[in-house]
Amino acid sequence: MKSPVQNAQLQTPQQRQQLQREWFQQLVVGAEVDAEYDPDWLLPLREKALQSISTLPLLNRKQEAWRYNRVDNIFQNSFDPLFDNDLEQKICIEDIGLPAIDSYRLVFINGRIDLSLSELSELPAGVILTGTAEALRTIPDQLMSSFDHLHQPGEQLFTALNTALFNDGVYLHVNQSVTLDRPVEIIYLNNNLTRSEQHVGSMIQTRNIIDLESGASATVIEHFISNNKHEKYFHNNFTDINLADDSRLRHYRIQDESRLAYHLSNVQITQHRRSRYFSTCLAFGGLWSKSAVRVEFQAQQAECDLLGLYTVGDQQLTDFHLDVQHRVPSCRSSEQFKGILYGRGRAVFDGRILVDRQAQHSDAALTNDNLLLVRDAEVNTKPQLEIYADDVKCSHGTTVGRLDPEQLFYMRSRGIAEHSARKMLCQGFATDIIESFELQQLRDYASEKIAHTLNSVESEMEHKNGH
Template sequence: MSAGNEQSRQWFEDLAHSGQVDLPSEKLGWLDDARQQARQAINTLPVPYRKQEEWRYTSIDGLLKQNFQPVNDPFTALQSVDLEDWLLPEMDCYRLVFANGRCVPHLSETSELPDGVRVGSLRAALTTDPDLLATWFGQTANHSQHLFTALNTVLINDGVFIHVDSNVKLDKPIEVLYLSLALEDAVVAHPRNLVVMEPGSEATLIERFVSTGQSVYFNNNLSEIILNESATLIHHRVQDESSQAYHLSNLFLSQQKQSRYRGTALALGGAWARTEYKVKFLDEEAECRLNGLYTVGEKQLTDFHLDIDHAKPHCASEENFRGILYGKGRAVFDGRILVAKDAQKSDAHLHNANLMLTRNAEVDTKPQLEIYADDVKCSHGTSVGQLEPEQIYYMRARGIETAMAQKMLCLGFADEIIDTIEIEPLRQHVHERLHNALDRVVSEQLQAEEVA
């Protein structure tokens, strides 16, 4: 092992030993065993580096230069007024609030949940529902195969626990607000989430990652999502964090017969952000639809990795991701669909489109299909391009200013993804967030062209 790799591994080992985790797990042997196995994995798993295919375009060097400190104590000083800047007007929902990885119960709103629904802190559920957690915890996320997953397992301190009983259909969405507070030290949080949808249940989940100020921190988020037979989950995720934040989300999704998952992933902030989806069909006639939008600007890197495993026949998946890049922003899209030998009648489609607003922006896109069955409908593709001068000319000829024409074209490009969000307050929030960003970007670009 090279000196550089030894130093990188030491970063993981030091971080794994830095937290004083005080989970109520003295009598939970299954949790202690999982954490012990994860500690061993940290000592043996390869450290991500550029020669590994899945990390070929994404360096963790900037992450390893940070001296992150864990936050173990809950935040009790936060008040409702402190959340006003991040709450979406007119959105009626159940809500969980987390601050630097720890649940804030007095700011959460779960008191009127219907019968058969558990929504709360994973930490609290270790006391109230340990047997239920033991059934599902670690079922889809293998901490012996992924170094950041192992790190999350070792340092798990809190997270989201959602369990919906059979045939229960929630009347309104569940929102989880992850708030990262500016502190003097660069902090790290390891939220561990478990979502279990029993047969025939239906729910909508919204996750939003936001922050105060421009603080440096690291969110190492891990979610296990289990959809049992005929269960349905609509899942929207909005990552809109500090321009100095590091963000890593690993989502492990397992689907049983006739289950339905529809996800929308939006990456709008962060200095270094990576999101991984690992989807596996465990029975026939399951369906997964994923839409994504990322905006990447100066000194930003955003990375999406999709691994869709068609292990069973008669399943369908569709992934549509779009990116808008400007400044010296960098994006990575690595999508892989695997169709197993016995997965006949699979229907799988993957596409990634990118709009480059500046010459210095960069995208590495690699959609992949591995097909071992012979009776399937599969496609994949990618595109990278700029705004068409003819389109801008056409709009200017009708009295639309250049800046407005460029913004309208960008918003039209993004709306194919944004319009899949059926919740009006959330859709409007994302649209306004993108509109404001484009105002700044287009203005700066036109000024630069005038100077040139």
């Protein structure tokens, strides 16, 4: 393993490129894939992905997907693919501070499934919920079509890396007209990863497949968490979702990882006629996180609602790239993302809506609102509407602002202390995203997380002001 080199700014472009290529290649060399159960069709895909890691274009800031992302900073860190899961201490899933939800549960420790912590009994007939590795061994043909996504623009290298090296993930399949009676909870817990070698973190790659047959309906909750504040790792997740006619998926993703964690998610959703995809993403933690969500409407009258909330503190970078593709007529999409920046960090929001020429009667709306609580925070927000049809309803709006002094004065004049007023306004700002959770437990959990963050911000500010 190479130790971190000097600061990225000090290197020449050639040095940075070389470093990046080596970074990817080292991961490949160091990895062990347990491919012995891989189906025949997967082996050549793995091989092809592996080969492409030395030939695919490198990531750089000139690419739209990485423009504001300081991508070179990633490659200053070494990560090691980890398969050794000998945990010394026993983990108790009830003790890690997640809301108690009556659910079917799949737990991944360091990217590998842990059945002893999972809860898969009493699954209704017509539902398969298991690890991707297990599904590849038992029902390989059902997974074949989900491996057709090496083309995601901007993310090819990470996608190729995932295809070449993933060992496990979530496989959920719901048969025609079946409604899952309880939510599916997926917990990715990273634990005990900090190596003796201080600068090396672990590389975790998960591959998820969610398939809803026509008329099926399910709720999936994903928790990305770390067991302590100093876990260093890179989680490279790829999720493929296929929603057949009239199916409905509620998808909640809650990212609250350690302040040394790197997180990359690629979520690819394919929607068929009258299908409905509803998602809320929360991004609280992580040193560096990027979520790319791509929705492709393949038949009419499909709908998606993408909501999100991110909080960004010192040194954090949080990046959302949404890409909604209206390729057929009469579909509806809405995107509403909000950010609270409370430290010297950076948020990137990129919302692309494409409406093809034949996609008449499309309805697309996008908003991104950002609240800056400190002077040094930075937001790069960019809506991109590409509309080639003429009979459509499309709107977008983005804002970056501070707390309104008029509102603060109003609250203070009613006896509410300034720090409480600030907190109430921030929580008010986040309300409509939090309220989008159907489960009360998740609403409470999210409110508490935000309250906790805001409390620490306020006490820090008071400390700075010498109170």
